[in-house]
Amino acid sequence: MNFWGTWCPPCRKEWPSIQRLYDRRKENVDFVLIAMKDEEATVRKIFERK
Numbered sequence: 001m002n003f004w005g006t007w008c009p010p011c012r013k014e015w016p017s018i019q020r021l022y023d024r025r026k027e028n029v030d031f032v033l034i035a036m037k038d039e040e041a042t043v044r045k046i047f048e049r050k
Helices: 009-025 040-049
Strands: 002-004 033-035
């Protein structure tokens, strides 16, 4: 489980490493990311770009 925000520079910096982990382990692990203080549309844009 990971708490993060699109407005948080360290959170945004760690996103590529989370994506790589997900790509390698998605068949064996459930990933839960909780966006804090964000609008759904903003979070969706981040997922679409990265």
